[in-house]
Amino acid sequence: MQEATxxxxxxxxxxxxxxxxxxxKPVAAYQPAIVTGNYVYTSGQLPLINGELPAVGKVGAEVTAEDAKAQARTCALNALxxxxxxxxxLDRVQRxxxxxxxxxxxxxxxxxxxxxxxxxxxFGELFGEAGQHSRSAVGVSVLPLDAAVEVEVIVEFA
Structure with missing residues (x-):
């Protein structure tokens, strides 16, 4: 049964x-998100689905780039x-x-x-022009729980 939006x-x-x-749920001593002024800063979000990672390991070895891209989308959904x-x-998000x-x-x-x-x-699909953002994409040797991807987000809201 689907919940009313x-x-x-x-x-x-x-x-x-x-x-x-x-x-x-945080995997260490931090909050999932913090508000300051008109901004929300999320902690790094893993691609957890029902508390589980869909795949683990390094992109380009155990995880394909296509699967990792899908996991980045899941990270973004978790950030939301x-x-x-x-x-x-979420209609309060301005950018x-x-x-x-x-x-x-x-x-x-x-x-x-x-x-x-x-x-x-x-984010572009969901928010249109307000979803356009600055960004960094960084390669690292390992992530928590051996996740392939982690995403953090800063949003401005009204």
Whole structure:
């Protein structure tokens, strides 16, 4: 049974066949998101689905770039859940300001920007022009729980 949507953005998620998951429980000593002024800063969001990682390992070795791109989209969805928990309604988001993506990369893998496009393109689909943002896509040797991707987001809201 599908829950009634509470906002235009959640309606758009429903059109895409998605709904917001519960906010992921922190895996260490931090908060999923913090509000300061008119900004929400999320902690790094892993691609957890029902508390589980869909795949682990390095992109370019155990995880394909295509699978990692899909995981970056899941990270973005998890970030939206954390944002909604702080501001109550995703329609209050005025702009996705910045996305920082981390890709656990095989030493020969150089496609980090394409992987993090999974999050960036998703925000564009949902928010249109307000989803356009600045961004970093960084290759790292390992991520928490051996995740392939981690994404953090800064949003401005009204």
């Amino acid at each position: 509470s906002s235009r953005i959640e309606g758009r998620l429903a059109e895409l066949g998605l709904s917001l998951p519960p906010v992921a 859940a954390a944002i909604k928990a702080e501001i109550g309604d 996705i300001v910045k996305v920082v993506g981390f890709v656990s990369s095989d030493p020969s893998f150089t496609g980090q920007p394409g992987v993090i496009n999974g999050a960036s393109e998703f």
